[in-house]
Every structure is written in structure tokens, then in C-alpha cells.
Amino acid sequence: MISTKPLIVGNWKMNGLRSATGELHKLINGLGEQGSPSAEVMICPPLTLVMAFSHIASESELQIGAQDCHTEISGAYTGDVSAEMLADAGASAVILGHSERRSYHGERDRDVRDKARAAYRAGLQAIICVGETEGQRRLGLTFDVLRRQLHGSVPASATRRNTIVAYEPVWAIGTGKTPTREEIGEAHNFIAQELGSVLGGEASAGFRILYGGSVTPDNAAMVLSAMDVHGALVGGASLKADSLLAIASAQPQPQSSMTSAQDHVSP
Numbered sequence: 347m348i349s350t351k352p353l354i355v356g357n358w359k360m361n362g363l364r365s366a367t368g369e370l371h372k373l374i375n376g377l378g379e380q381g382s383p384s385a386e387v388m389i390c391p392p393l394t395l396v397m398a399f400s401h402i403a404s405e406s407e408l409q410i411g412a413q414d415c416h417t418e419i420s421g422a423y424t425g426d427v428s429a430e431m432l433a434d435a436g437a438s439a440v441i442l443g444h445s446e447r448r449s450y451h452g453e454r455d456r457d458v459r460d461k462a463r464a465a466y467r468a469g470l471q472a473i474i475c476v477g478e479t480e481g482q483r484r485l486g487l488t489f490d491v492l493r494r495q496l497h498g499s500v501p502a503s504a505t506r507r508n509t510i511v512a513y514e515p516v517w518a519i520g521t522g523k524t525p526t527r528e529e530i531g532e533a534h535n536f537i538a539q540e541l542g543s544v545l546g547g548e549a550s551a552g553f554r555i556l557y558g559g560s561v562t563p564d565n566a567a568m569v570l571s572a573m574d575v576h577g578a579l580v581g582g583a584s585l586k587a588d589s590l591l592a593i594a595s596a597q598p599q600p601q602s603s604m605t606s607a608q609d610h611v612s613p
């Protein structure tokens with residue numbers, strides 16, 4: 347199915363006990379009340395909630411994803427979870443290469459790429475995160491970093507059906523700081539072009555590129571109206587149904603320099 351709607355993904359990170367199920371019901375009801383919601387919505391809860399949330403969301407439009415996976419199908423990897431297990435638990439996508447995984451778990455670009463291949467093998471969409479640190483931006487290295495991460499992390503077999511790219515400047519995550527609309531647009535346009543060089547022009551057309559980093563109901567319309575932005579990856583503001591619903595119903599502000607909406611493929 348082809349969709350031109352933005353995709354709003356809530357990354358709950360390491361937050362949420364079973365008692366958070368109430369927020370999930372609120373979210374599903376809120377989306378239902380919107381009739382035809384203006385965005386697609388996905389929640390990526392901690393692993394302990396993936397199966398329960400998938401079950402609850404199964405009759406709704408809400409999609410459920412996970413936050414990481416191992417590269418192997420099964421084996422002696424204590425504490426790890428395979429992409430097949432996530433799919434078995436009802437997930438349809440998995441976030442990979444988040445900056446918190448890259449910095450706290452030492453994940454390298456090639457690890458992210460191998461995990462993305464594992465996600466494809468299990469039939470999951472990979473949401474591959476890239477983004478520069480504050481220091482790298484200050485040194486003018488943003489595009490170099492994005493180029494290196496895209497070439498290293500995105501498998502050659504990536505397609506617009508199995509992969510979503512998320513631009514998350516590390517300095518904007520959880521800080522309340524966001525780039526300007528122009529800076530977001532520049533980075534997204536660069537990513538769109540660079541995917542052409544990673545995958546070839548034809549294969550890279552129509553890729554969804556999400557923006558992440560301090561997205562709130564107050565700035566969502568600005569973020570969603572930046573060039574080549576096809577949705578948002580939301581951390582803190584996704585934990586409350588009301589604020590995620592407000593982000594999902596934000597109307598992009600019109601601007602003359604906006605690119606026309608491309609066709610995007612739903613999972």
C-alpha cells in the first residue's frame with residue numbers, strides 16, 4: 347500500500363512497566379477517534395512489552411516495533427534477542443544504530459548493517475539511525491559523518507519497503523535543542539542524495555527519512571514541514587499518549603521551498 351502520510355515512531359527507550367498499557371489504550375482510542383489519522387503511528391516499547399503491546403494493537407492501525415536485535419537467528423548469546431524472536435512477538439520493525447546503542451554498547455556501522463540484514467531476514471523493517479555529535483557539527487563534519495554512517499550502516503539490499511532512515515543529531519536528543527527547519531532540511535536532503543550513492547538512484551527513490559531529537563507537540567509542525575522529512579522519531583514526548591497524538595496530528599507549515607510529497611510505502 348502506498349502512503350503519503352508522515353510516520354511518527356515513539357521510541358520509549360528503557361521506560362515503561364506493564365502499568366503503561368493504559369497509555370497504549372489511550373493512544374489507540376485517540377487514533378480511532380481521529381477517524382482517518384493524518385499520520386501513521388508506531389510505538390517501540392522496551393522488549394518486555396513488545397508482545398503484550400502487539401497483542402493489544404493487533405486490531406488497530408498502531409504498529410509495534412522494537413529497539414535493537416542480534417544478528418544471529420538463535421544460539422549461545424545470553425541476554426540477546428534475535429530479529430526472528432521480535433517478529434514472533436509481533437513486532438513489524440526494529441530501531442537500529444541508535445546513538446545510545448552506538449555510544450553505550452560500542453555499536454559500529456558494520457554491526458548496524460549486519461543487524462539490518464538480520465531484520466530483513468526476519469521480515470522486519472529496519473529503522474536505521476544516523477546523526478552527528480555537537481563537536482562534529484561544530485567542526486563542520488556533519489555531512490562527512492552522515493556519509494560515513496550511511497555507507498557503513500545501510501545494506502546494499504535496503505529498499506524503501508524494508509528500511510527507514512532516521513536523522514537524529516546526537517546533540518538534539520533529550521536536550522530540548524533542535525536544529526532549524528533549514529538545517530533539518532539540509533541534512534535530510536543530503537541523506538536522500540547520499541542514499542542514491544549507496545543504493546543507486548532508482549533504488550533510493552521514495553525512502554522515508556524521519557527526524558528525531560527533542561520533537562514535541564510545539565515544534566512538530568516545524569519539523570514535519572522541513573524539506574525531505576517524512577515523519578519523526580520521538581523519545582520523551584512519546585511516553586504520554588496525549589503528546590504523541592498531538593505530534594501525530596500536527597499539520598506541516600506550508601513553505602515555498604518544500605519538495606513535493608513523494609510516494610512512500612507502508613510496511
Ligand SMILES: O=C(CO)COP(=O)(O)O
Nearest residue numbers: 357519520559560581582
Ligand atoms: O532519541 C530519540 C528518539 O529515538 C529522541 O529522543 P527525545 O525525543 O527524547 O529527544
